[in-house]
Amino acid sequence: MNGNTVWNKIKNWSLLLPVVALILVMAVNIIYDAVNGNNPLSFFMITLQQTTGNGTILYGRIIDILNRGSEAAILAIGMTLVVSSSAGTDISVGSVMSLCASFCCMLLAGYGVSSTTTLARPLIVGILGGLLMGTVCGMFNGTLVAYFKIQPMVATLILYSAARAIGLLLCNDLIVYVRNPSFAFFGSFLGPLPTPLVIAAVCVLIVSLVLRKTALGMYIQSVGINSRASRIAGLNSKRIIFLTYMLCGLFAGIAGIVQSSRITSADSNNIGLYLEMDAILAVALGGNSLGGGKFNLAGSIIGAYTIQAITTTLYALGVSSAQAPVFKAVIVIIIVAIQSEPVRNFFKKQSQARVRGVA
Amino acid sequence: MEDRTVSQGDPSVNDRKEQASKPGIGDDGVVLTARGITMTFPGVKALQDVDFTLRKGEIHALMGENGAGKSTLIKCLTGINDFEAGEIHIDGISGPVKNHSTRDAQNVGISTVYQEVNLCPNLSVAENLFIGREPMTKLHTIDRKSYNKRSQAIMDELGISVDVTLNLENYSLAIQQMVAIARAVDMDCKVLILDEPTSSLDDEEVEKLFILMKRLRDKGVGIIFVTHFLEQVYAVCDRITVLRDGRFVGEYPIEELPRVKLVAAMMGKDLDDLAEIKKEGAQDAVNNPLEISARGLSHTGTVKPFDLDIHKGEVVGVAGLLGSGRSELARSIYGADKANTGTLMVNGKEAKINQPIDAMNLGMGMLPDDRKAEGIIGDLSVRENIILALQARKGMFKPISRAKQEELADKFIALLQIKTASKETLIKQLSGGNQQKVILARWLATDPDFLILDEPTRGIDIGTKSEIQKLIVKLAGEGKSILFISSEIAEMLRTCSRMAIMRDGQKVGELDRELTQENVMKAIAGGETS
Secondary structure: OOOOHHHHHHHOOOOHHHHHHHHHHHHHHHHHHHHOOOOHHHHHOOEEEEOOOOOEEEEOHHHHHHHHOHHHHHHHHHHHHHHHHHOOOOOOHHHHHHHHHHHHHHHHHOOOOOEEOOOOOOHHHHHHHHHHHHHHHHHHHHHHHHHOOOOHHHHHHHHHHHHHHHHHHHOOOOOEEEOOHHHHHHHOEEOOEEHHHHHHHHHHHHHHHHHHHOOHHHHHHHHHHOHHHHHHOOOOHHHHHHHHHHHHHHHHHHHHHHHHHHOOEEOOOOOOOOHHHHHHHHHHHOOOOOOOOOOOHHHHHHHHHHHHHHHHHHHHOOOOOOOHHHHHHHHHHHHHHHHOHHHHHHHHHHHHHHHHHHO | OOOHHHHOOOHHHHHOOOHHHOOOOOOOOEEEEEEEEEEEOOOOOEEEEEEEEEEOOOEEEEEOOOOOOHHHHHHHHHOOOOOOEEEEEEOOOOOOOOOOOHHHHHHOOEEEEOOOOOOOOOOEHHHHHHOOOOOEOOOOOEOHHHHHHHHHHHHHHHOOOOOOOOEHHHOOHHHHHHHHHHHHHHOOOOEEEEEOOOOOOOHHHHHHHHHHHHHHHHOOOEEEEEOOOHHHHHHHOOEEEEEEOOEEEEEEEHHHOOHHHHHHHHHOOOOOOHHHOOOOOHHHHHHOOEEEEEEEEEEOOOEEEEEEEEEOOOEEEEEOOOOOOHHHHHHHHHOOOOOOEEEEEEOOEEEOOOOHHHHHHOOEEEEOOOHHHHHOOOOOEHHHHHHHHHHHHHOOOOOOOHHHHHHHHHHHHHHOOOOOOOOOOEHHHOOHHHHHHHHHHHHHHOOOOEEEEEOOOOOOOHHHHHHHHHHHHHHHHOOOEEEEEOOOHHHHHHHOOEEEEEEOOEEEEEEOOOOOHHHHHHHHHOOOOO
């Protein structure tokens, strides 16, 4: 325990595996570029690009990943808390995103209007409406899980199947286009940076501040590890579980508005499609146990961007979007296997044997 | 804090082996020997050069305080732990045996039955007996008829009266444990390890288990019996091996080791006489104002309406059999199970308690009897476990600063002598007794006026037991009120000035004078029954 403390610190670093996974994906890019005679570091190249109207934005593969991975990252925040407190997953977030987007666009365009360039109501009404809708959905899920003790998967299955349809109902079965620059802002650029990335960063920042400055983080983990004991120790286990689902709904609302702003429309059938799976996967890739308890928010965020990095890499490698899921699956299997208990134990034993050998 | 590379390498320990004087395989019906077992952990528990000898047809108690290494040794025998040095020999097998899994252990004839029954409650008794080794018909389907018959024969032979076709969940925990034992025995075991099998059984069930154990002994099985109950050791065991701080202290025939000497061997000193705990001053507590006054409190299905008064600075005991409603009485006061009827006055004011936090805000605390299910938050650190209740009482938005948390943790680790590698160690890595101390610290940190202690000494070694009893008396001396629930009447007699008697979910009376074991027992049993 002397010269190699740095090495030990790295070995025990909780983010080691998620970061290694991300680095692996980057390495694939570097090798691919090198083999093809490109600049090996083109993956990391960020350039300034002139846009048609207003100014310069950052451009590059990394920026693209950070931009497009933002919705999954925002969802992953809420999903991490839900998994930790209830040992279950909220599979409704993708559908709830879509519902929130529909509600927001309906408010902005007016009921029954299919396309508009002028806003029927102030922008803030639409945004708050969308966020409120997400929160209400989260409260619905939270009530079922925390107070009615329904299994999370089953409880959230209700909105998983219903939310999209409710969204269509709100939009009178139309795809509502809101082609207004002030609405499109949330999916475009803030100065040189992609707005979704900024929004995701702000969300992560606020949540980590709240977790650090209050006892919420410990409460959630405590309830997730042993909710009966937590109750005896004075925690309101049900309320805490409810709260995590509510937050998860709120973040789904934020993600929904971001995605809808990207395409300046509320496309009920496509917004947030399969994104709940990415969010759950992000939590798992982040080294969090889906069995609840201890959580690692940073890991989940890295996980979310890792998933996007895989997707972007595959496209860069020329894999067609139809085949991409197959390759994605293979990569995910490898990453998850690296993090699994038996493999980790194997490496631990190896290193212990080495320590013993030296001593 | 222990450095793991240093502790094992002490050569002087290894040199003092006197193999010649110890019985080995082949001598005198010895079925298992363990010699010089050494095992280190990153934590605090370890084994150093431990010897153990088991003979055919004996019940051999493995004794020691919490953290003495009993569980670690058992786990080395059963292949759960990978020991570093030493050899295990088993009768009929040449060369040292090294198990890597419980399956390996079973193959060499070592079976283990734990406190928690590891069987499937939704399968029949017979299915549980033969799970994984079902007899097959010629068509390779399970031969239900034959195994039901064989199961019944096995159970009859062991004197366990059950219908083997009924699901296991229909039977009491004691019977379930016996089924687990029957399964182990039928799998041709030479060595049967019983790890705290009696912890969740009542006296009558323990008696039945002992009969079974004696029957197996007479059939030639070597039984290793791990327990915290001294009386039980003297009721069934033939021989005792004592461990202390991970080292072998000695092996004694039961006749040569009276109780006091056993305790001394376990603690490494002469017993600091428990009798010295006296409830000075407690007698005057009845004149103090009331802390708790319950009238007609009840919880449907578990405890019938009861009245109970507890004065400031008073220790009140609750005596009764397991399942008599003694825990439930406490739980309905604390709001762990919300009371359905009645009124509760706390400190002279009527209290509305819907859930534990309400009770905590009135200055209560409760150490629940089921430590694992309702006490510890396994994956949180000792520090977090200690501050949890205090934090809950302060509320989410007033976090206790890290410095303050560490100060509290340090204070209670020192005060209660909690054995832990550090305050950041996960509580699940601590031994049971130390976990209990952490939970106790959690409540002491909230500085409660009224503390409910439900079986605070269960599964705890005798040294810690007396510490906890002393602590109870000390707290009462500081003016705190305590409701003390225990299966051991003796420890309540030492600490309580008054006892509530529970029978069949009802509070049947109180004893406040002539508190003797006999009187309490009589009260629990009830006058009308014989």
